[in-house]
Amino acid sequence: MFPQTGKSIVFDNFPDPTDTWEIIETIGKGTYGKVYKVLNKTDGSKAAVKILDPIHDIDEEIEAEYNILKALSDHSNVVKFYGMYYKKDVKCGDQLWLVLELCNGGSVTDLAKGMLRRGDRMDEAIIAYILHEALMGLQHLHINKTIHRDVKGNNILLTTQGGIKLVDFGVSAQLTNTRLRRNTSVGTPFWMAPEVIACEQQLDSTYDARCDVWSLGITAIELGDGDPPLSDLHPMRALFKIPRLCSDLLLYTDCH
Structure with a gap:
């Protein structure tokens, strides 16, 4: 009880x-x-x-x-x-x-996977709309010093009127004036930002609301492809891969 x-x-x-x-x-x-x-x-x-x-x-x-x-x-x-x-x-x-609130449209993950099963891909304009609306919700959270910490397609729901709603705040974190960063590693591995993963290995590592932006970027890939990057790996292996891929991307960007 x-x-x-x-x-x-x-x-x-x-x-x-x-x-x-x-x-x-x-x-x-x-x-x-x-x-x-x-x-x-x-x-x-x-x-x-x-x-x-x-x-x-x-x-x-x-x-x-x-x-x-x-x-x-x-x-x-x-x-x-x-x-x-x-x-x-x-x-x-x-x-x-x-x-x-009842969101009868289901999650945007369900929408993307359903389209792929029919041989279609979600149009980029629809993905852009979903991301824009989700960003508005995240902006509201961030202005109010709250990090969602588990942004992914299953936590973005559709209403019957075409509205987009952020849900599931069980692992969200509220920031205070004296603590503007967090150092607890939570979230779903494939969508987790590198700085959040780093908190598992480095006690002095911290992160802020920008980790939600990374997760929303992974969600954009999920909506286009049906799954996030590295989804073919075991979640623990993905946790090791994500920071390395981020380092490779930064190195590529610096060289070009």
Whole structure:
């Protein structure tokens, strides 16, 4: 079961979700639990809910996502946040529900792979539009001293109206006036910036919000090719390759 309190939020203070929301169907599975489509019992509107499994060691990630969504979801390129709910269940374990805007269009990764299966490639104009909208969302985060740290196609969703939304802030980091850089290596290996990877080997290495720009660049390749570079390798091997490729690219640029 979840502990009754986190570091700064009290789970018991959140309302019971079953008073407001009814689960309709499963629409996905994340790192910490499943994602469902839900119906608002009062007004008939639909939303998505990320139901977090009752695991003790994700408290920090829960709080990071909750705090960022609560503070920064008022942007057109960040998924809207409708609230946190707490469901007590002695038998199966207590659950936290994060209720979010429903993005029926799926992820841009799904879109790119679906086109490739049909023998098509995503048009560069569409890729440019997706990147522009994602950049607007990232700019909003960065202005507010927040690094996403896991930018990739699966975390960029489409609405039915063609909108682009950044999602999944469980590993995002908030910067303070006294700490404008980070030194914790997190993210998905193939999209990870070299300076983020370096934090694993070099204790004095740090990075800032520019790591999200690298990840978005890798996402651009993913949208065109269907997969990020080095995706044929084991993730750990890719982590060794990425800094080396970056060094080779810088050397090539200096020589030309």
